[in-house]
Amino acid sequence: MTTVPPPAPGGSPTPAPATIRAQDLVKMFGPIRAVDGISFELAPGRIYGLLGPNGSGKTTLIRLLTGMGRATAGRAEVLGTAMPSRAVLARVGYMTQSDGIYPALTAGENVRFFGELYGVTDATAPEDALAVVDLADRRDAVVATLSGGQRRRLSLACALVHRPPVLFLDEPTVGVDPLLRVQFWSHFRRLADGGVTIVVSSHVMDEADRCDELLFMRSGRVIARGSGRDLRARAGTDDLEQAFLRFSGNVAATR
Amino acid sequence: MIRIFRVELAKLGRWPAFWALLALWATLAVMFGYVSEYLAYLTPAAGVTAAQQQATLAAMLPSGVVDKEIPGYPLFGGVIALALGALTAGSDFGWGTWTTILLQDPARVRVAVGKLGALFVAVAGQAAVGFGVAGVASIVVALAQRQPIVAPALGDLLVGLAVAWLILTAWAAVGALLATLLRSTAVPLGIGFAYLLVERLVASLADRSDVIATVARALPGTNAGSLASSILPAGFAVSAPGMNSLVGGGEAAVVLAAYVLATSAITCAVIARRDVR
Numbered sequence: 001m002t003t004v005p006p007p008a009p010g011g012s013p014t015p016a017p018a019t020i021r022a023q024d025l026v027k028m029f030g031p032i033r034a035v036d037g038i039s040f041e042l043a044p045g046r047i048y049g050l051l052g053p054n055g056s057g058k059t060t061l062i063r064l065l066t067g068m069g070r071a072t073a074g075r076a077e078v079l080g081t082a083m084p085s086r087a088v089l090a091r092v093g094y095m096t097q098s099d100g101i102y103p104a105l106t107a108g109e110n111v112r113f114f115g116e117l118y119g120v121t122d123a124t125a126p127e128d129a130l131a132v133v134d135l136a137d138r139r140d141a142v143v144a145t146l147s148g149g150q151r152r153r154l155s156l157a158c159a160l161v162h163r164p165p166v167l168f169l170d171e172p173t174v175g176v177d178p179l180l181r182v183q184f185w186s187h188f189r190r191l192a193d194g195g196v197t198i199v200v201s202s203h204v205m206d207e208a209d210r211c212d213e214l215l216f217m218r219s220g221r222v223i224a225r226g227s228g229r230d231l232r233a234r235a236g237t238d239d240l241e242q243a244f245l246r247f248s249g250n251v252a253a254t255r
Numbered sequence: 256m257i258r259i260f261r262v263e264l265a266k267l268g269r270w271p272a273f274w275a276l277l278a279l280w281a282t283l284a285v286m287f288g289y290v291s292e293y294l295a296y297l298t299p300a301a302g303v304t305a306a307q308q309q310a311t312l313a314a315m316l317p318s319g320v321v322d323k324e325i326p327g328y329p330l331f332g333g334v335i336a337l338a339l340g341a342l343t344a345g346s347d348f349g350w351g352t353w354t355t356i357l358l359q360d361p362a363r364v365r366v367a368v369g370k371l372g373a374l375f376v377a378v379a380g381q382a383a384v385g386f387g388v389a390g391v392a393s394i395v396v397a398l399a400q401r402q403p404i405v406a407p408a409l410g411d412l413l414v415g416l417a418v419a420w421l422i423l424t425a426w427a428a429v430g431a432l433l434a435t436l437l438r439s440t441a442v443p444l445g446i447g448f449a450y451l452l453v454e455r456l457v458a459s460l461a462d463r464s465d466v467i468a469t470v471a472r473a474l475p476g477t478n479a480g481s482l483a484s485s486i487l488p489a490g491f492a493v494s495a496p497g498m499n500s501l502v503g504g505g506e507a508a509v510v511l512a513a514y515v516l517a518t519s520a521i522t523c524a525v526i527a528r529r530d531v532r
Contacts, residue, residue, distance in 0.1 A: 066358060067358075068354065068357065068358065089358050092358065094354070094355065094358055096351055096354050096355070098350075098351030098354075099350075099351060100350065100351035100352050100354055100355050101350070101352065102266055102350060102352060103350065104266050104269040104270045104271075105262070105265065105266055105269070109262065109265065112262075113259070113262045114355060116258050116259060116262070116362070117259075117355070117356060117362040117366065118362075119362070142269070158355065159355075
């Protein structure tokens with residue numbers, strides 16, 4: 001079991017109840033432990049980064065937390081409810097690694113369609129979501145004519161259209177140009193400031209400092225948790241990638 | 256529900272694969288129903304009598320569109336409809352859109368029903384396209400041979416369309432179910448096409464064994480062929496693949512409708528229960 005406590009509060013007020021909680025979470029694929037006994041609590045209004053190489057279990061963990069997959073053992077809770085829960089699903093936004101949008105529809109039709117799925121009745125919500133990702137002027141463009149980066153932005157708009165309090169973003173900035181990446185993170189920050197809990201998976205270390213807290217993942221385990229500064233300090237390096245490698249080395253050495 | 260149905264229909268309308276299948280179907284309908292027949296009429300084989308020639312021409316005229324075209328629906332039309340069903344339900348797996356849909360539990364059945372509804376409307380379009388291109392081809396034949404252009408009886412045309420729609424809908428529903436169960440398009444297409452061949456084999460052996468005949472009478476292809484045969488005039492000779500008279504028309508219609516309902520219900524149930532308890 002890997003129990004990862006949050007970093008020392010440093011005199012902060014009493015922490016809010018966890019939005020997301022994992023307890024001894026295990027997911028087996030045959031003999032492979034894709035998620036290997038993970039436990040943590042994630043507070044509301046913060047951005048958490050799941051960092052690790054491909055195959056470290058980030059996407060599987062997200063699938064367990066969203067109820068898309070069933071844990072072999074352990075318990076996942078979102079908004080105080082054990083997952084998978086049908087009631088909680090409507091309050092979760094999930095941007096998958098694939099774009100997950102309809103290539104034959106326009107950008108606007110895609111957002112409206114997914115809004116309909118989420119039960120969105122506010123007619124302005126699809127337009128707001130498109131504006132957030134800077135695609136309002138492309139609302140009538142068929143997806144097949146959009147660039148790769150624009151499709152990622154549209155995919156994000158579809159995940160945001162119902163204004164969920166919990167947002168899972170699986171590699172959200174892949175294929176997105178640097179300028180837009182900055183805009184993405186600015187928007188994530190605004191959402192978090194508004195109380196949204198955001199879990200971002202990535203293997204891009206230079207984005208990690210934009211997260212409030214990082215969870216380093218390797219071989220299905222959370223091998224370290226803390227802010228970027230804290231993790232660097234604990235690893236004795238100024239470089240986050242080096243920090244990851246040192247924590248990885250420690251884990252390998254203890255196995 | 257209505258909005259999802261509309262979006263699904265719009266998706267189909269803008270989907271190149273849908274139009275490619277319709278174009279293929281239109282080509283098949285004209286080639287097998289008219290082009291090959293008309294070439295045979297223009298260059299008759301030795302021994303063909305004038306009366307046979309006249310009958311061949313008469314069958315190709317506009318008044319005979321339904322009788323001429325309906326034999327193509329059980330097998331050739333069925334293949335296209337099965338492919339359409341498999342692509343419609345299976346492509347969401349390739350696009351990654353099912354992931355988002357499955358996350359939205361309350362919307363799952365609505366999406367499934369909307370998708371199937373749009374598919375069945377699209378299949379009605381396929382039924383109409385077959386008769387439409389046949390109508391155009393028959394008018395061309397009539398003009399080329401200086402024959403009167405007489406439209407088919409409206410009742411016959413409506414019955415033909417209804418029969419064609421039911422046959423195609425049954426196959427499309429089977430295709431959608433296969434794609435949903437197998438979460439893809441390619442494998443269901445392969446299995447579906449292989450099944451069509453196997454079913455043809457079973458039906459061809461029906462007169463050799465009571466057991467095989469009983470099995471054949473329960474299969475969708477047999478009932479599709481029997482339903483199509485049931486609306487042809489008595490004595491109308493058809494040798495098109497898939498046509499048979501193993502089952503009465505009424506019974507065949509009920510069995511096909513049951514296939515549509517059962518496969519659709521299973522598709523919706525699978526989507527409703529998948530992954531999330």
